[in-house]
Amino acid sequence: MRVKRIIKILISITFAGIVFILLCNVWVVVSTRPNSYFVVDSLPTNQVGLVLGTSKATSDGEENLYFKYRMEAAARLFNEGKVKSLILSGNNDSKYYNEPQDMEQAMLKLGIPKSALLLDYAGYRTFDSIIRCKNIFKQDHITIVSQDFHNARALYIAQKEGINAISFAAQDVPAGYSLRTLIREYLARPKAVIDVHIYRPETSGYNVMQ
Template identity: 25%
Template sequence: MQLSSWLRLLFALVGSVLFIDGAVLIAFKKIHIGTVLPLLLGLFFCVYAFFYYHIERFFFYHFRLHSIWRFGWLCFWIWLISLGYFFNYLAENNSETQTTPPVRAIIVLGSGVENGQPSATLAKRLDRAAPVALAQPDAKLVLTGGIDFGETQSEAEVMSSYLQQKHHIPASQILLEDKSTSTELNLKNSQPLLQAQHINIQQPIVIVTSDFHTLRAAAIARKQGYRHISMLGATTPLATRYNAWLREYFAYASGWLLDEY
């Protein structure tokens, strides 16, 4: 088999996997760059594999466009290498506290609601936070997240119901931050709620999020003035893990551009 035939087969296989991955997750209303980008890349790879000879012949006779085409591929491979390094960075540096010291507050960062219930990722975060809240009943539990598209309840309200029903967390221990739409706002909007309870953000506070998200969340918290924080990372479901990592790649970039760290 010629090299070009192997390339076509490779692009077709990789493209199909990426397209199906993105399409299935989008069908379950997980619409973000971590699902849309694989869908589009997969579609491009499949089209390229199917029309491989036509595309290559076209660029062979259009030198200037061919130069742009090759430059585009160079940029893609550089980006892919950087993505690989980032994935390895996340895998090796998921930062979290194994034992939780006494704290004044527990902040749980939101991660999406589906049909009035916590998403699988958010449920993992709540299940991670619940034992800490039960072990430290004097610590306030701040649940963060506004209203998702197509939902009628805020993430914070859904999280509260979940914790009260499944883990029997008393409502008196819970504070709702139900306006935020990002990690930065989760932490920023939590501050007035903590201050109203006479809790200073320089006091011991634990932040609960997904394992891949602990590094960026900690950096944002420190930038905002949180000084004595511990991080608890919940395991990310395998079905969405690498899509979440891809989304985090771009979140890191945007956070740096927006000076969130």
């Protein structure tokens, strides 16, 4: 009898968890859709673009298409006058892994002048990148640049933190390119809701720039 009760409780908790995940995903996507842009011509102009970091290479050493397309999208926005400068925010947790530096090198190869690039070395998570953009870089009107699935979460965080943000979707990767990334994002959205409304994780409060 006790075992059955425990099983019922576990099933109820699992069901509630699944419902919570689904609701958070729907809410994050729906609530941010009006500020999501896919066509450059219709994108409003902002002074600053926030480019969210990712690894330049996959785990097997191949070129990461998420990185490639994200950098190309950011360069296009700059070249077409949709942003005047770019904050490159990513993870730099060791001397062997430096997303902002990799992003800067990619942008320079795409012809973006170094004077237009600002590097944020403490964008360990999307939440950090958004909070630091406001608190460290003093920007509250920004254009977020990443793939569409990632932009929704970033926009949600930005909106709840009082930032006037829009997003531009970089070219998506082929279907099935990285199922793990999509699953991780699906789980990251409920975490973003919890972070914004309940948990309030600490972010790096100092200016980590080199």
